[in-house]
Amino acid sequence: MLTRHRGNFQWDDVAVLAYKEEGTHFKNITRQVLFDGLADVPCQLRYFEIEPAGYSTLEQHQHVHLVIILRGQGDVLLGQHIHHVAQNDVIAIPPHTWHQFQATGEDSLGFLCLVNQERDKALRPTEDELHLLCEIPKIAAFIRS
Amino acid sequence: MLTRHRGNFQWDDVAVLAYKEEGTHFKNITRQVLFDGLADVPCQLRYFEIEPAGYSTLEQHQHVHLVIILRGQGDVLLGQHIHHVAQNDVIAIPPHTWHQFQATGEDSLGFLCLVNQERDKALRPTEDELHLLCEIPKIAAFIRS
Secondary structure (H helix, E strand, O other): OOEOEEEEEEEEEOOOOOOOOOOOOEEEEEEEEEEEEEOEOOOOEEEEEEEEEEEOOOOOOOOOOEEEEEEEEEEEEOOOOEEEEEEOOOOEEEEOOOOOEOOOOOOOOEEEEEEEEOOOOOOOOHHHHHHHOOOHHHHHHOOOO | OOEEEEEEEOOOOOOOOOOOOOOOOOOEEEEEEEEEOOOOOEEEEEEEEEEEEOOOOOOOOOEEEEEEEEEEEEEEEEEEEEEEEEEEEEEEEEOOOOOEEEEEEOOOOEEEEEEEEOOOOEEOOHHHHHHHHHHHHHHHHHHOO
């Protein structure tokens, strides 16, 4: 019932995993699963850590992400807006909203991300969708894919 | 979609509320609601802060609590065990498990607590249940009610 933090954003008996099994659409991220559902909270709580200059996949999906920043700072694309985020900021990513996290500081960007245990697979943009996103210059300058 | 931390464990446009409407079975706690459910995450995320020497209600219920410590340190009763907890520890409180948080450090104990939006009301121990709990000396010494 207690998952103890043993320092430096690692927890007892929690494996540090790859962010995703494969791909070149993300950089320098790890994943740890801190909670995997119980009774009326059918959710999975993951801790992701992005090293400086790393980024998550640019993606969207039906399921919601509830994100809490635990360390560092970064920028996040949410739909058509880019926000700077830092420790203790809370971000709710609604269904079908393009999003990407990037670590922008000298420290890693670490955040909790809560999702439903049953969820759809993330989608990356098609060529057409990518062109449409890149019509907004600040987004074109931001995204890594 | 972004709930920005403005420092000192307060967030933009988030009210600092009383822990519960009334009662003398808790001490020096506040509550802030950071997320109140969206699509497939029908959960409420609250931030509770217990001042030094304060404590939450000794209670149990059907619904699950998923707790993440954000600041300070404290002790928590979970069933028949007392654990010391500190920043970034994760605690899953199963259904029908007696629990109570106490701030034990010089700093406040602050933690996130995720619950289902629809949940049963917490129950405090009856006199009989309290006597039973207090048969374990370390629990008798711990609980505040």
